[in-house]
Each structure stands twice: as C-alpha cells, then as structure tokens.
Amino acid sequence: MHNDQVQGSPSHQGATGTQAVDDMSRSFAFTSRLDALVAWGRKNSLWPMPYGTACCGIEFMSVMGPKYDLARFGAEVARFSPRQADLLVVAGTITEKMAPVITRIYQQMLEPKYVISMGACASSGGFYRAYHVLQGVDKVIPVDVYIPGCPPTPEAVMDGIMALQRMIATHQPRPWKDNWKSPYE
C-alpha cells in the first residue's frame, strides 16, 4: 500500500524543492504535538507493579494469564520493583500494618506514576469494616482508578486499565495526586 504511494511520489521522479520533500514525508511521517505523542507512548507501555495481597491478587494473575492476557494492552511487563514500574495495581486488602509499607513503595516509584485500586477492599475496605483493615488505600496514597468488585472480574480490570489509558491520553488533571502528601511526614 505504501509502496504504491512512494513509487508514485514526485521525489522518485527527480523533482526538487520543498513541495517534493513535503510530499515525500507524507508517505512515512505524520505531525503531532509532542505531548500527545508522549502520552500515546505512556498509555501503551504501562509497566504494572502488581501489589497483590489477597484474593484480588489471584484474579490479577488471571488478567496476566493466558486467557485474558494483559499484553494486548501493552502492559505485560510486570515489575516487582517499584523503581521499574509506573503503574501500581493495589490488588487486595490493605491492613493498617501494611499501610506504611505501601506508602513507601509508592514513594519509591518514579514519575510519571499511576495507581489503580483493584477491588472493594483496596477501594474502601470492602466488607471488612474492622479494627485492623485500612478503610481504602486512598487514605494513604492517591488513587487514579477504582475498580469495583470482590474480586473484580478480569474484564473489569481491563476496563479499569483502559479508563486509565484514556486519562493519560487526554491529560486529565489529577489534583488528588498533585496535592498528595505522605501521611507519615
């Protein structure tokens, strides 16, 4: 398809001048705003850090697994070091004991960074209205996307990841993140 255009283009027939260069470049290049290009790259190469603490972690394995295959969204490189990841997937209940740990993990991640709260427990404590369960991970770190479910189906998780991709592509403002301060400082 491209070959036809290239062969038919004036540049191959020895034409000179800006017109010719312009025509030629149309066959293989396009123009865009730089930030849109960067956003496109970011949204299609999210490197998740699965912070699977409980049942949701098992469902997140399904999302990474052969049937649902998150690789189709450019997010198959699961990194277990926060320094190599830009998407923190909080999959599972966060207890009071775990809260300082996950805050530290979040602080270790490099910018730009995003957080998905997967499941009822991570989003609000779920049905554990209990003495040792943090009532939502957003009490300690800023969350971009909440995925409902106990645990959410893999389809729901993908929906959440696509929602995050749209947020990245449209440069949605994230005041919850910009105004975030560590609760322990």
Added chain:
Amino acid sequence: MNKLETLKQNLAGQFNIANYKFTHAVGDDVLEVPKEDVPKLLMHLRESGQFDFLMDVCGVDYPQREKRFDVVYHLFSSKDASRLRVKAQVGENESIGTALPAYRGADWFEREAYDMFGIKFEGHPNLRKILTHHQFVGHPLRKDYDANLNQSCTTSLPIHFNNEPGSPGDVLNDKYVPLNIGPAHTAMHGTLRVMAEMDGETIVRCNNEIGYLHRCFEKMAETHPYNQVIPYTDRLNYCSAPMNNIGYCKTVERLLGVEIPPKAQAMRVILAELSRIIDHTIAIGTGAMDLGALTSFFYMFGLREQVYGLFEKLCGARLTVSMTRVGGMAQDAPEGWFDEVLALCKEIRKGTDEMAALVLDNKIFIQRTRGICPVSAQDAIQWGYTGPMLRACGVNLDLRKAQPYYGYDALDFDVPVGTSGDIYDRYLVRFEEMRQSVRIIEQVCKNVPGGDYTIRDKGIVLPEKKDVYGNIEGLMNHFMLIIKGLRPPVGEVYDATEAANGELGFYLVSDGSANPYRLKVRPPCFAIYQSYPTVVKGAMLADAIATIASMNLIAGELDR
C-alpha cells in the same frame, strides 16, 4: 463414651481427676481441667502416645464470668482419628503454663491467643504480638473491644528475631549481614516478611513476621449472622474458596444436628475436589515460578481458567463462590453441568500429566528441590503439619480416609505419601493428589444422586424465591428467618475437613443467638509456617525461597 472412660482410667492414677470434668457433647469429647494441670496433662497425653497432634490452641472470652477466659486445646490422634478438647479457665490477670514442651506447634497459637485476648502463657519464650501491628493497643477479640475501632500504624518494625536459647534475640550480630525480604517482594506472595542474618549465602538465623493481611475474620464472624459469615470464609484460602464454605457449613450443620441431602453432599464433594485441583495448580505454578520457570505458571493458569468456567456456570462467580448454605447448597446445578465436569476431567488429567512431565522431570527443578530442607515425620507431627506437607514426610493421614465425611469412604481413591519430606516430594504429592481428585470427581459425577439440593427446614433454610413471591407461607418463613436469624442451640463444636493445605478446622461456640459467639479457624498453613525459621536454618537463601513456595502459604488463612 468409651474413649472417655478409658481416658478417665488412664488419668486416674496420676492426676487428681476429682476436679476434672469429663463430658461428651455434640459428638466431641471434652475435658475441663484446672489451669495448673494443663502443661503436665498435655505432656502426659502426648508421651503416653494417646494424642500426637495439637491441632489448635485458642481463647474464648466470657466477660461476665469470674475467671474470664477459656483456653481451649484441640488434640488429635492419628492412630484412631479421635479428638479431645481440653479446656481450662484463666482469669484476666492470671497466666497459664505454656504447652510448648509438649507440642512445639503450640508456639504461634499461644502467641495468637496472647495477641487476641491478652492471655499470658508462662514459660513461652516469645510471647509477643503476632497478627496485629506493634502500635496496636488492647486485645481485639475481647468482647469489650469494638470491631470498628481502627488504630493506625505509622511505622514498620525493624529487623528482629525470636528469643531462642543461645542466641541474643533482637541484638544483631556484627559478623553477619541482616537481610529483609518482603512483605512487598515477589517471592513473599504479597504479605509475608522474612528477616534473616546471612553468612554469605547461608542463613544463620531467620525470623518470619505475619499479620500483614489480618482482616479480623474472627471478629467479623462474631458480628454477622451465621449465613453472612459464608462470604467471609471464601476469603480465607481464596485459592480454593469452596472448601472453606464447606468446612464452615459442615461445622454449623453439626451443631444444628442436621444431615444434608445426598445430592448436596455429592455437589460439595465435586466442588471440594475441583478446588483441591485448582489450589494445587496455584501451588505448583507459582512454586515453579519462584524457581524461575514461568511457563508452568501459564500452563497451570490455563487449567485453572477452565475450572473457573465451571464455577461461573454454577453460581456466577469465578473465585469467591459462596456456593454452600447451612443445610445444603445455594441452588441446584444447571442442566448438563455434571457432564461438563466429566468432560473437563479428561482435560485436567491430560494437563496434569503434561505439567508433571514439564516440572517433575525437569533437571533444574530436580536439582533445586530434591533433598532440600527436608522435614522428618516426627518433626512434622510436632509442629502440627497436615495435608500434603505432612504426607510428603511419609505420614499417611488424610481426613477423607481417617474421618470420612460426605461419602468419601465409599469412593475409590488413594492417598499419596512421600518418603523424604523434601521440597520435591511435596510437589510429587500434590501432582498425585490432583490425579486422585480427578478419580473422585469422575466417580461422583457418574452417579449423582437425585433429590433436593438442600434441606427444607424453615428455621434453617430460606424458602425459594418463587415461594417468597408466590405464596404467603413462603413470604412469612422468609421474613421470620431474616428477622429472627438462624439460631443453633447453645453449645460448641470442633469440626475439620481435609482442605487443600491440610486440616481446616472450625471451632464454633454458640450462645443461642443469631451470631456465632466465637468462631476460631484452625488454618493449616499457620501451623506449617511457624516451623519455617527452623526448617531453613543453615540453608542457602535460594533454598529458603523454594521452601516458602512449597509450603503454599495463603495469607488469607494464615493471617485471617
């Protein structure tokens, strides 16, 4: 009463049994003793060979009583599968002697009772918090602690060790390198934390901290009606959720004194065995992944997804199914479901053989696991190992054979046992158990009994929706049961099933109200994981990772 009489005669010479109370209630043998006698009595029961396992130690709080707490020990004999419950009363400012000299497995159970109730165990070397965080004030399972009272935690504890004879406790040794692994580490499965002192690559000493997923299951159970506890049980061992449902419902049914219809039994057996299979797929898949083999994980998950498909057809959920109800199942299986299970059995059999060839015959896998960190049968029993971990040590104990329920005794299957108790044997046992589970499912599926899927006692089971909306009697029964609640008689019961990881026990105390008064879970991997520092002492770091994977620790049931 025969066993109790024998026990009475046996104890008569050595103990002052005039103060003892022997009772037989709801099918359990119970022995109430003064607290001073407990350590000596437990030692005698073990040394005389009557009860080789200490399955569980827990507390129960009765704030109105003069001596506030009950300390409850559950003993088990692998010889004749008999059980004994030993109870002693302890006041709020009193202490009770530790059971550690008799049973090493009492270690974490006593720490838990201390953490949850503040019961002091005299002579326990490491009586410190285990599940709640270090800034937590109070004892949450006491009746006067409000379930909603959160206490936030601001720091993590630094590396610390247990006080063992000959080692300096929390003081770090300058000669060695302290190493912290987890809780946010791949090999730690999300919520485990291991702290070690390393001499090069060798672990000199090691300590493990748990509680990062302590979701207050037992407190939640006390604040919810019986049927609403079922979804919480799903999330104990979430890799095989139906088994927890079954274990819990079986316990409540025993206290109620009802027997579920044959069809419900058959469905429970099928669900349990399917769960065993998918639990082992996770154990093997992630275990091999921790050793560097990612392929097996993808293969195993393919298998797991197919079983999820069956669960979805049955109830709509994939992972946390809540399929059982007290008295039977929540609903009948859809048409043709049993045939689909049979068809899937062929796939599972093929997949298991393929995976066994890929993992068990792999040279690297063999070299990484064979002869690594073995546990002897004697130690395993002392620690309270059950399930595949125990059978890998060569002990032939499976509750499906020893204490058959739901018609397991009529089914033809074998119990695989290992010989050396090393990591390789644990996987060998798990693979063979998957094959045996397929055999069980096939036998049950070919002869599914007809009839109802639940009992129809209007004081226990809600009427079907068509009756609730269709006739006044159904509506009334529904209303009454919701308002009044399911109320088992006053009493207590301990019941256990063979879950994928071992003996999953529920100790239920009812005061006749609509909520359980106390529900204690005996999680199989809790007993197993407490042995970890001892098992990996002197091993290489990489072998410690392989060990932790082979123990198949599920944080949901470990921390509850």
